[in-house]
Amino acid sequence: MTRSDVDATGRRTWRKPPFIANPWLRYGLWLAVVAYLIWAFGSLPFNWARIGEGLPRAARIFGGGFPPSFERGGLLLTGFKESFQIAILATLLGVMLSIPFAVMAARNVAPMPVYLLGRAVIIVSRSFHPVIVAILFVAAVGFGPLAGILTLTLYSIGFVGKLLAEEIEEIDWGQVEAMKATGAGYLATLFYAVFPQILPRQVGLSMYQLDSNLRASAVVGIVGAGGIGGTLMNAFGRYDYDFAFAILLIIIAVILVSEGISGWVRKKIW
Amino acid sequence: MLEISKLVKRYGRDEPVLKELDLVVEGNSVVSIVGASGAGKSTMLRCINRLVEPTSGSIKLNGQELVNLRGAALRRARRKIGMVFQGFNLIDRLTVMENVLAGRLGYVSLYQAISRRYPQADIERAFTLMERVGIAHYANKRADALSGGERQRVGVVRALMQEPEVLLADEPTASLDPRTSEQIMKLLQSLASELSLPVLINIHNVAQAKAYTERIVGLRHGKMIFDGTPADFTREALDAIYGGIEAPDEDEGEDTKKPALATRKEVTDDPL
Numbered sequence: 068m069t070r071s072d073v074d075a076t077g078r079r080t081w082r083k084p085p086f087i088a089n090p091w092l093r094y095g096l097w098l099a100v101v102a103y104l105i106w107a108f109g110s111l112p113f114n115w116a117r118i119g120e121g122l123p124r125a126a127r128i129f130g131g132g133f134p135p136s137f138e139r140g141g142l143l144l145t146g147f148k149e150s151f152q153i154a155i156l157a158t159l160l161g162v163m164l165s166i167p168f169a170v171m172a173a174r175n176v177a178p179m180p181v182y183l184l185g186r187a188v189i190i191v192s193r194s195f196h197p198v199i200v201a202i203l204f205v206a207a208v209g210f211g212p213l214a215g216i217l218t219l220t221l222y223s224i225g226f227v228g229k230l231l232a233e234e235i236e237e238i239d240w241g242q243v244e245a246m247k248a249t250g251a252g253y254l255a256t257l258f259y260a261v262f263p264q265i266l267p268r269q270v271g272l273s274m275y276q277l278d279s280n281l282r283a284s285a286v287v288g289i290v291g292a293g294g295i296g297g298t299l300m301n302a303f304g305r306y307d308y309d310f311a312f313a314i315l316l317i318i319i320a321v322i323l324v325s326e327g328i329s330g331w332v333r334k335k336i337w
Numbered sequence: 338m339l340e341i342s343k344l345v346k347r348y349g350r351d352e353p354v355l356k357e358l359d360l361v362v363e364g365n366s367v368v369s370i371v372g373a374s375g376a377g378k379s380t381m382l383r384c385i386n387r388l389v390e391p392t393s394g395s396i397k398l399n400g401q402e403l404v405n406l407r408g409a410a411l412r413r414a415r416r417k418i419g420m421v422f423q424g425f426n427l428i429d430r431l432t433v434m435e436n437v438l439a440g441r442l443g444y445v446s447l448y449q450a451i452s453r454r455y456p457q458a459d460i461e462r463a464f465t466l467m468e469r470v471g472i473a474h475y476a477n478k479r480a481d482a483l484s485g486g487e488r489q490r491v492g493v494v495r496a497l498m499q500e501p502e503v504l505l506a507d508e509p510t511a512s513l514d515p516r517t518s519e520q521i522m523k524l525l526q527s528l529a530s531e532l533s534l535p536v537l538i539n540i541h542n543v544a545q546a547k548a549y550t551e552r553i554v555g556l557r558h559g560k561m562i563f564d565g566t567p568a569d570f571t572r573e574a575l576d577a578i579y580g581g582i583e584a585p586d587e588d589e590g591e592d593t594k595k596p597a598l599a600t601r602k603e604v605t606d607d608p609l
Contacts (some may be wrong), residue, residue: 109477161482197511219584239426241422241426242422242426242427242428242429243476244388244426245420245422245427245428245439245492245495246428246439246442247388247415248386248388248415248418248420248496249415249416249439249441249442249443249495249496250412250413250414250415250416250442250443250444250499251412251439251442251443251450252412252447254447255442255447255450255451256442258447258450258451259431259435259439259442259450260428263428263429263430263431264428264429264430266430267590275576
């Protein structure tokens with residue numbers, strides 16, 4: 068029996084072993100992907116004539132957007148102000164509420180029934196996209212910023228709660244034992260041994276969530292939950308493409324600035 | 338006085354880690370518990386303050402049975418049992434003072450704990466103890482900014498803040514360099530006599546056990562196989578405890594080496 072890594076001339080060679088060892092499976096998977104793509108493109112109803120007609124229209128819309136018009140600055144300002152208010156309020160509420168739910172959903176600090184309840188809350192609030200939740204809340208509490216705040220609060224609870232719960236599950240358990248050994252009660256142990264350990268992550272997540280809520284507040288506005296999204300939708304509806312384009316530009320600018328600030332804060336606090 | 342009788346601890350369906358262990362510690366004696374990894378040292382210590390639930394048996398501290406306590410009664414009993422850990426287990430992001438005051442968590446209300454409004458007497462006691470071990474000038478430093486020896490002093494002070502009736506030390510020197518670990522052993526020894534406090538120390542370093550404690554208990558496979566003074570602790574006792582394998586060099590007067598045990602991983606992690 069010869070060694071497989073020594074070739075005929077006696078030199079030793081090496082090649083990275085393939086990710087999928089079985090060659091039939093390896094090439095079979097490639098074949099399956101190609102076959103699926105051919106089938107998908109063949110069977111989906113792409114109307115090429117319609118797409119051909121639409122392209123010039125798309126060009127006209129974009130053309131109409133140039134130059135962007137900042138004439139109605141007042142409208143822009145109120146829209147953005149409302150979006151900011153929605154995002155900041157929702158972040159504060161969501162982050163605060165996410166802490167108890169995170170504790171409930173962390174297996175190492177919550178008893179089984181509480182854990183299941185906590186997980187259920189987080190799973191439910193994560194299972195729908197904010198736009199769908201916003202539609203529900205608009206139906207429930209009417210048009211306006213309240214629907215937006217409720218939507219984004221729920222969204223924040225789900226996201227921050229899930230990641231915080233995972234962080235709690237990974238804490239250094241020795242500190243918890245030390246607090247238990249002093250005779251500390253459950254809540255005192257949480258405040259001394261658990262929260263300090265997850266604090267940097269908590270701050271980082273809050274910054275990220277503010278960022279994310281700013282973005283999402285523009286989107287949920289489109290379905291009537293207040294903020295700049297509503298202004299944008301109206302602009303499109305009235306063929307004010309130049310105004311709509313101005314709104315889009317400012318959204319990009321706001322996101323860039325908030326991303327910069329949150330990155331800086333996270334680096335400072337970590 | 339601490340009385341352990343017929344203590345059994347079994348994890349799941351495995352062979353018991355502790356097999357009907359009996360141990361009585363009186364007055365202010367310093368007892369070291371030696372044994373190979375997995376002999377049940379940590380488990381025994383943790384059964385005393387119930388970080389590990391004993392399977393059966395009895396543990397009495399000054400006449401009070403600890404094994405059947407629950408809830409608030411258990412927390413009240415834990416206040417009287419100080420514990421020092423191998424990994425220090427300080428709250429890294431809090432200050433030294435906050436860590437020290439955490440030793441009072443069993444006594445203060447939740448509001449006092451969260452707002453850090455501890456009673457004046459506690460703060461006084463904290464400063465006195467910190468001065469005693471030489472860390473008072475670190476009061477407002479973050480705990481993770483200190484060196485290993487300093488951190489273990491914080492750990493010791495935190496345990497003493499509880500006004501304990503017994504002090505448990507689970508390998509308090511295993512994470513420290515030889516000189517620092519001797520300082521900590523000396524500190525535990527002198528604090529025991531100053532505060533007339535019984536101290537139980539799990540330790541791997543047999544030379545330090547002989548030098549700083551007045552009684553050595555040897556565990557093997559969950560049973561006590563040696564109980565005597567350092568003078569009684571002969572080569573034969575050492576071989577019996579560690580199984581005669583990888584005999585440590587301590588007897589040659591080299592007291593800085595730890596027994597060359599293959600692994601340091603204890604099988605006593607809290608399963609929760």
